[in-house]
Amino acid sequence: MTTSNLTRTTKHWDIFCTVVDNYGDIGVTWRLAKQLAAEYHIPVHLWVDDLHSFSHILPNLDPTLAQQTFNGVNIFQWNTPLDIEYVAGEVVIEAFACELPKQVKWVIERLHKQPQSSAPHWLNLEYLSAEDWVDGCHGLPSTQPSGIKKWFYFPGFNHKTGGLICEKNLFNERDQWQASPNNKMRLFEELGLSGIRVNDTVISVFSYESAALTALINQWQASPKPMHALVPKGRSLTSLAPFLPVDVTDLIPGQQFKMGNLTLHILPMTDQTGFDRLLWSCDFNIVRGEDSFLRAQWAAKPFIWHIYPQEDDYHLVKLQAFMRIYCDNLAAQIAATWTEVNLAFNQGDAKAVVNHWQQLNSVILPLQQHAINWPNNALNDADLASRLVQFVKNS
């Protein structure tokens, strides 16, 4: 380790991300990096350990390059050990409690020990949760053995938390998009999805495997109105294998399978802008994890959240916590129906999900209105990036 990297600190922010679930962790960090660069003019270095997965949501990314720039963000291949000299910036973010490289910790600790400490602000950006305990843990320090403080930063749904990722102009863009049905029809065409008429019911499906999904697909086939399920290659399709005439691995984006009144479309992967527009264009979205979960809320459309499963069914505690705040101010019958559909889907309860989906039809109009009202309520006047910038200034 040379001493040069102890003096050459710059104003940039480093974000470190390990890819665990293909698109979730990288989805969140890529959106944050882009927003910090675009709206706050912060030079951002995004370090990612799996550029191949990243390239699915950033198709122009070259996974073989050690360094490249998109949307004003410098993207680095994070190898262990780092094969690029690390120069400290103003902020270091370890996304979702990932372990920083030894070289980075070494530099931070030595900068901290210098008489005029110029060590970067060190943050652990945690997972989004609506549980009450988040309020009491957000923004707390975590003194490291070296004496330097790392800060826990929790996204969340109220003013005591770190907020939610949302670009400044997102809702305006969404409203403009949804004002004309021509936009969604053009998008479907661009994605190679044929046979969708403007008044057909369109549902996007980006979930984990679930027996509940299999049951819903079965039910949708008998829909009185034409329905379309848009499913990308991946884990959702595993649950749909019994319906398909070909092996899941042989499916090609753009392929479609007619099953009664339901058409199943194999979706191509899109970048994040394309994914947002897809969610804006569908009547209902089934989403998973964290990034698509939040984007489904911003889409102002009803949705099912398939939460990442945890030991001892602890994910159901997190699901219930979110459902409680989402259903606050929602009429009891509508809240109960939406809650039961989500619970049944997450428990893989085929019988219950079919039963509650039928009931959902009777409350769909007020549920759609609630979905329109929800984003501004959830945002609480400040998004995550703006609160994060302020947090760094104050700490």
Added chain:
Amino acid sequence: MKTAHEIRPGNVIMLDGSPWVVQKTETTRSGRNAAIVKLKLKNLLLDSGTEQTFKGEDKLDDIVLERLDCTYSYFADPMYVFMDEEYNQYDVEADNLGDAAAYIVDGMEDQCQVTFYNGKAISVELPVHIVREVIYTEPSARGDTSGKVMKPATITGGGTVTVADFVKVGDKIEIDTRTGEFKKRV
């Protein structure tokens, strides 16, 4: 060194060169099963308090101070008085008991450990498992015997523990003092 997950109220840890007594621990689960531990701490040199958060697997420098086996004797507001086997008495501030205070009851025979710093009793560690009587809980609502349905129960001393639905008033229950969790009916 202990992981943050192993730290208990009454432990003393070194942070940034100062000894801190752990007054309260709160373990929660973040995404993907990762534990997050929130500690309420009191600086033994400055008498000031703080709260900090750690990943469950973070290593913390717990320091071994002089400790004595004691039993609880009586409460002399705001001090809890403990006594060793030679009948020496030690006063511990109520604040320094943290969550353990909920389990302190007159006549308890549990062997506790009193920790000393510079000759002063600064904290008390209870046994990992203690037994207390349930003095109030609602009757079983659904006749559940699986232990998965839970309800609140008040124990001797006034503390509240979440217990299995089959637990009744008068039952003696085992509690894990590290987490405050109900373990079983005894």
